[in-house]
Amino acid sequence: MPGEKGQECFSNEAKSSARFGRRSSFRFCWKRSRRWNMITAGTRICRKGGFMRYSEMFLPTGREVPSDAELISHQLMIRAGMMRKLTSGVYSYLPLGYLVIRKFEQIVREEMNRAGAQELFMPMVQPAELWQESGRWVHYGKELLRFRDRHDRECCLGPTHEEVITDLVRNDIKTYRQLPRNLYQIQTKFRDEIRPRFGVMRCREFGMKDAYSFDMDEAGAETSYRKMFDAYQRIFSRCGLRFRPVEADSGSIGGNFSHEFMVMADSGEDAVCYCGGCNYAANLEKAEIARPATKQKKSKNSPMEEVHTPNVRTIDEVCDFLSVSPEDVVKTLIFSADEAAVAILIRGDHEVNEAKVRNFLGCASLELADEEMIRKATGSSRGFAGAVGIRCRILADYSLMEMNDCVMGANREDYHFRHVKPGRDFTIADYADLRIIREFDTCPRCGGEIQFARGIEVGHVFKLGTKYSRAMKAVYLDRNGKEQVMVMGCYGIGIGRTVAAAIEQNHDADGIVWPLPLAPYAVIITPVNVNETGLSDAAEALYRNLSEAGIETILDDRDERAGVKFKDADLIGIPYRVTVGPKRLADGKMEIKNRRTGETTILPVSEVAPFLSARIRESGGTDG
């Protein structure tokens, strides 16, 4: 038990404390809990912080870059002994990695609790019935890992917990007096990803903080959403990450509004756009494009003309053949929207954003039409579709509003029209924002210039509305005794992914450079040679001092050469290294090196602990 007197941990017989490592790491996980405070009440030391002797730690570092790791964070997490792969998309965290995970989880807990959410813990195995009730047993797809138990009952591993939480709440929340509620857990999820990759960044089994809010009405839900949004800002700020909340499409979880929290990194899987002028930011799928204010440009009003374009199908071929630029061509794409043909008109140099089309049409399925549907709608094969005379609904992107002398397919094999004028030669029923935003487009909010960047999605906040509460009858009685449907929100943070993202943003040629709040230890003490008793004793004494000061410290007491220890210290990214060597110690001094800046400070032994305490406090490393 960790409840024994703290002093025992630091017997003067420094080298005999083999048990200390084990006990102290247990302490660490309780460090800010009420129980721990009770346990340690009255003891002078070990109040907080983790301590470790390197020689006793299971910390296998490696020099070689693992051959199957592509991302720098993945490589470093393996090399730094943070994790190991069990099988595709499934990883074990080793002690060092798990320390960091818990550091982050603790920050998440503190901010969730501060925002008024309550922690609970739900099962990973879930019965099919709940998913059938929400409709997702059918719709979720193959990422939902399904299986049968010994009684042949259908089950799944939870990829998310809307069903379970909604079931919990509907059974025990009956009245408006019990609302609002926000419940969260930090728990393992399983999503049977089609292609796991990038280590813990996109894996199948992963830790996630998921929170769910239940409110009486839209206004309440809005408040809950805002609270979570703010909490997320604090969480990622506290970790010292460069991030950006971006507007996002709500995807298949359902609902009507969401923000993604993106940690900015060139290696990120997601493209985001943002405005240099205002704070507008969105993922590419969601990014709006303003309706153009200008009318059609003036032109000489030439009559439409059919031209023979043998085997000229793509935009490039059309441009070459007719000596026009893509901005003068209209692409006509035939989609099958819930089995019905729809023609999407878009400027030749633009790309269709299928999410926007889907949202505009409100259809369940949308895919490019097959050859047969194209022929039916246009009377021609792929590559010659155009709006003139087409036999299906026409939807045009806003960009068409400015075009008036364009080239488009003639719905006839090997023919295109030129000098086509929308409005004169055919009619457009609906204009909408249907294209994918491009870099240097105009910001839909302020008219500034849109820029692109890449990011890693570490958090996502959704307004779910009543999608689940309605399907699963999560209702309450209002003041008037009338039954109302609860309004929900859900809020996720990828735990391991955030840690990996932090490495993507914080590393150099020598290894990881932890931001202090995530660092497994704040300080590493490196006696240059443990066989010189003077050095060893001085290092041990400092280890004791730092521990008493509550500074999380690892003592590199291995009988290794200095170079090896320095390399490992850099690799695992400990923010401060105290080198205990003969040159400085002869003058009663030690050297402190800042991992990030490389800055070294030489101080008398007695000033080392106060100096580190002050630095760490400044950086928000110990208290949060």
Next chain:
RNA sequence: CGGGGCGUAGCGCAGCCCGGUAGCGCGCCUGCUUUGGGAGCAGGAUGCCGUAGGUUCAAAUCCUACCGCCCCGACCA
């Protein structure tokens, strides 16, 4: 699921074409020397050569099937 690549010592790899003693570097163990940026010397251990069949006097090597891993794509929170 389609395309490509790879499975040989803990890690990184050679050997395979052209069948015949299983190798290199790092790591690991022992000893001596060394000790402020991944030490030197000497000695040593470690392999179902992914699995199963087949061809052959003989298979890491050739053939077939399967399994696993990685990359690209399709797909998707």
